[in-house]
Amino acid sequence: xxxxxxxxxxxxxxxxxxxxxxxxxxxxxxxxxxxxxxxxxxxxxxxxxxxxxxxxxxxxxxxxxxxxxxxxxxxxxxxxxxxxxxxxxxxxxxxxxxxxxxxxxxxxxxxxxxxxxxxxxxxxxxxxxxxxxxxxxxxxxxxxxxxxxxxxxxxxxxxxxxxxxxxxxxxxxxxxxxxxxxxxxxxxxxxxxxxxxxxxxxxxxxxxxxxxxxxxxxxxxxxxxxxxxxxxxxxxxxxxxxxxxxxxxxxxxxxxxxxxxxxxxxxxxxxxxxxxxxxxxxxxxxxxxxxxxxxxxxxxxxxxxxxxxxxxxxxxxxxxxxxxxxxxxxxxxxxxxxxxxxxxxxxxxxxxxxxxxxxxxxxxxxxxxxxxxxxxxxxxxxxxxxxxxxxxxxxxxxxxxxxxxxxxxxxxxxxxxxxxxxxxxxxxxxxxxxxxxxxxxxxxxxxxxxxxxxxxxxxxxxxxxxxxxxxxxxxxxxxxxxxxxxxxxxxxxxxxxxxxxxxxxxxxxxxxxxxxxxxxxxxxxxxxxxxxxxxxxxxxxxxxxxxxxxxxxxxxxxxxxxxxxxxxxxxxxxxxxxxxxxxxxxxxxxxxxxxxxxxxxxxxxxxxxxxxxxxxxxxxxxxxxxxxxxxxxxxxxxxxxxxxxxxxxxxxxxxxxxxxxxxxxxxxxxxxxxxxxxxxxxxxxxxxxxxxxxxxxxxxxxxxxxxxxxxxxxxxxxxxxxxxxxxxxxxxxxxxxxxxxxxxxxxxxxxxxxxxxxxxxxxxxxxxxxxxxxxxxxxxxxxxxxxxxxxxxxx
DNA sequence: TTAGGGTTAG
Numbered sequence: 001x002x003x004x005x006x007x008x009x010x011x012x013x014x015x016x017x018x019x020x021x022x023x024x025x026x027x028x029x030x031x032x033x034x035x036x037x038x039x040x041x042x043x044x045x046x047x048x049x050x051x052x053x054x055x056x057x058x059x060x061x062x063x064x065x066x067x068x069x070x071x072x073x074x075x076x077x078x079x080x081x082x083x084x085x086x087x088x089x090x091x092x093x094x095x096x097x098x099x100x101x102x103x104x105x106x107x108x109x110x111x112x113x114x115x116x117x118x119x120x121x122x123x124x125x126x127x128x129x130x131x132x133x134x135x136x137x138x139x140x141x142x143x144x145x146x147x148x149x150x151x152x153x154x155x156x157x158x159x160x161x162x163x164x165x166x167x168x169x170x171x172x173x174x175x176x177x178x179x180x181x182x183x184x185x186x187x188x189x190x191x192x193x194x195x196x197x198x199x200x201x202x203x204x205x206x207x208x209x210x211x212x213x214x215x216x217x218x219x220x221x222x223x224x225x226x227x228x229x230x231x232x233x234x235x236x237x238x239x240x241x242x243x244x245x246x247x248x249x250x251x252x253x254x255x256x257x258x259x260x261x262x263x264x265x266x267x268x269x270x271x272x273x274x275x276x277x278x279x280x281x282x283x284x285x286x287x288x289x290x291x292x293x294x295x296x297x298x299x300x301x302x303x304x305x306x307x308x309x310x311x312x313x314x315x316x317x318x319x320x321x322x323x324x325x326x327x328x329x330x331x332x333x334x335x336x337x338x339x340x341x342x343x344x345x346x347x348x349x350x351x352x353x354x355x356x357x358x359x360x361x362x363x364x365x366x367x368x369x370x371x372x373x374x375x376x377x378x379x380x381x382x383x384x385x386x387x388x389x390x391x392x393x394x395x396x397x398x399x400x401x402x403x404x405x406x407x408x409x410x411x412x413x414x415x416x417x418x419x420x421x422x423x424x425x426x427x428x429x430x431x432x433x434x435x436x437x438x439x440x441x442x443x444x445x446x447x448x449x450x451x452x453x454x455x456x457x458x459x460x461x462x463x464x465x466x467x468x469x470x471x472x473x474x475x476x477x478x479x480x481x482x483x484x485x486x487x488x489x490x491x492x493x494x495x496x497x498x499x500x501x502x503x504x505x506x507x508x509x510x511x512x513x514x515x516x517x518x519x520x521x522x523x524x525x526x527x528x529x530x531x532x533x534x535x536x537x538x539x540x541x542x543x544x545x546x547x548x549x550x551x552x553x554x555x556x557x558x559x560x561x562x563x564x565x566x567x568x569x570x571x572x573x574x575x576x577x578x579x580x581x582x583x584x585x586x587x588x589x590x591x592x593x594x595x596x597x598x599x600x601x602x603x604x605x606x607x608x609x610x611x612x613x614x615x616x617x618x619x620x621x622x623x624x625x626x627x628x629x630x631x632x633x634x635x636x637x638x639x640x641x642x643x644x645x646x647x648x649x650x651x652x653x654x655x656x657x658x659x660x661x662x663x664x665x666x667x668x669x670x671x672x673x674x675x676x677x678x679x680x681x682x683x684x685x686x687x688x689x690x691x692x693x694x695x696x697x698x699x700x701x702x703x704x705x706x707x708x709x710x711x712x713x714x715x716x717x718x719x720x721x722x723x724x725x726x727x728x729x730x731x732x733x734x735x736x737x738x739x740x741x742x743x744x745x746x747x748x749x750x751x752x753x754x755x756x757x758x759x760x761x762x763x764x765x766x767x768x769x770x771x772x773x774x775x776x777x778x779x780x781x782x783x784x785x786x787x788x789x790x791x792x793x794x795x
Numbered sequence: 796t797t798a799g800g801g802t803t804a805g
Contacts, residue, residue, distance in 0.1 A: 228798065
């Protein structure tokens with residue numbers, strides 16, 4: 001049997017295949033070909049030869065039969081041709097549309113029914129209400145709800161059950177609860193609907209509480225209840241709850257139900273209990289495709305992408321053909337392993353089998369290519385999709401953001417409104433990430449305004465991103481105010497505010513926040529320790545840093561990762577304890593990374609320890625073929641050699657970089673003026689005020705190596721000075737100085753670390769202009785005031 | 796009138 005992974009990629013056909021749009025027709029295309037409303041209005045002139053011409057009772061039988069077979073097109077065509085259409089017939093036609101997902105069309109038909117003066121009955125409304133929920137049309141939903149009084153159906157059991165889910169789908173859980181509470185009689189479906197309603201608003205806990213209430217009322221759960229209760233357990237990641245429901249499944253002998261089997265596996269994998277999922281999966285016989293799919297997804301959710309690969313292979317060995325969901329579930333494993341080849345193989349397979357176009361699969365492919373560093377392929381797929389929802393747009397934005405294509409990502413964000421969509425919390429957090437990187441404080445404030453009016457103000461995920469955005473845009477105070485207002489602070493809220501104070505140089509505040517968090521009984525995680533350790537490092541708090549480093553293992557059982565060792569090294573390097581730093585590196589249980597060597601190299605450069613620099617250089621250069629991106633490290637090494645006047649070594653490092661096709665990252669600086677973000681490159685002359693900017697820079701650069709700058713060898717200054725004169729940060733700051741009110745701080749953001757030369761110049765500017773200059777580089781924020789920097793010249 | 800395995804963000 002041929003397996004997917006052995007189908008050596010037919011990807012090369014992908015682009016052309018997409019163009020020609022082969023594969024099954026999308027439902028929307030199909031329904032557009034046959035629009036019952038439009039055709040009825042124009043008194044259809046279509047040929048009727050294909051439809052059976054029979055007596056009215058025969059017509060009715062045929063209509064029911066078409067609906068039962070799912071032949072919506074035939075059913076509606078026949079309905080159009082009927083002369084006398086009773087409420088019963090209208091109900092059947094509306095049901096045909098609603099049950100097949102044509103919600104808007106179902107509502108159109110309902111309006112047509114009313115226009116023609118046909119009275120709806122208790123069978124009409126459940127379908128109409130379901131259609132309102134399906135297309136999230138709260139306005140029509142409310143109108144229909146109020147009409148129920150007129151028809152005396154306000155207490156009808158089935159109608160009320162439909163209302164519960166309709167309100168939940170549009171996010172109005174309060175209205176759903178009100179309908180449920182006011183029902184004179186409730187049946188099992190009422191309870192199931194309410195339990196399910198809470199799931200639509202991601203409230204697993206209340207859903208489970210409702211499940212308990214139902215059991216206390218003496219009502220026995222059925223398969224619908226169990227599936228919802230399992231979903232609720234997975235939402236709150238509660239393995240104990242999930243296991244209790246498993247016990248009910250055993251007790252009620254429901255284990256053979258395929259949907260229950262799949263939901264049970266899904267619950268276990270989402271509660272990070274892949275072993276339980278495997279154990280149950282192995283008991284299933286025969287194993288159906290949904291169960292295999294749940295396992296494939298389960299492995300990548302549990303960080304076992306290789307097992308996901310073998311699961312797909314085993315599935316095919318067991319002669320189960322993967323369906324489109326198998327591929328969708330498998331693709332994240334390809335991204336996790338950065339295996340573009342496997343992803344392309346799946347893409348090719350999907351084309352061969354005819355799974356494409358399929359907007360969810362296309363979205364998963366956009367995600368794959370974005371995560372594997374090929375946003376161009378993501379764009380090709382996105383541009384050619386004929387159906388795009390908010391998730392596909394969010395995924396495209398993410399693919400662009402991950403690959404530094406900020407402007408393009410912002411364009412897709414701004415286009416969202418043109419397609420009758422609204423950004424959701426996911427969109428907002430991603431856009432705030434961009435704004436954080438380009439210092440777009442005013443744009444960030446506009447997004448903050450949108451968050452307030454769009455009802456996401458209680459979403460902790462969004463609020464955490466806003467706190468981070470304010471801090472990264474230099475407005476730490478606003479970030480702190482917002483943090484204090486978060487009602488349900490989670491661990492990320494605390495980590496963010498601790499980190500933010502750290503990179504602004506307020507280590508003591510970070511430490512106090514950490515202690516406050518512990519006092520409130522919140523358990524720190526690995527990221528919390530990274531935040532507090534880096535804060536200690538940036539503020540030179542050696543004793544505290546060591547204390548936290550030891551405490552993370554001894555008090556909280558968290559093994560230090562390489563990033564924590566990096567902080568400790570920075571800390572030791574800062575105080576010049578280079579022997580101890582070297583000892584930490586040689587004794588740590590982890591393989592040193594580029595970042596670790598960089599930390600030590602930076603320290604040796606700072607403390608003029610040439611012996612240590614040589615040691616690091618030899619170690620780095622000896623592992624030049626290990627596929628790690630050492631770009632930053634090579635640049636550091638090259639600068640070090642340059643400062644020492646060892647030009648031969650500078651050339652050696654540069655040729656090494658060339659041989660590995662490594663290129664120094666282009667320095668970019670962003671500055672926001674009057675709500676608009678301006679970008680400067682080194683030596684940039686593209687700005688309309690360039691002449692003025694350079695003149696101001698010339699004035700500032702006079703006497704540039706005065707008292708504030710450290711001594712440097714003359715040879716180095718001669719070779720290097722010209723190259724730093726027009727560094728982007730200086731251009732951006734000069735533009736900021738001439739474009740903002742005298743006395744106001746000037747804030748800029750850089751994509752790489754600030755160089756020592758520019759650091760000197762910034763101090764000088766802050767002194768001569770008597771203005772605060774804030775430079776956020778790729779690591780920390782430098783607040784320059786009165787000729788001094790908050791980093792105390794160590795960064 | 797109610798249900799499973801489907802794509803996105805720290």
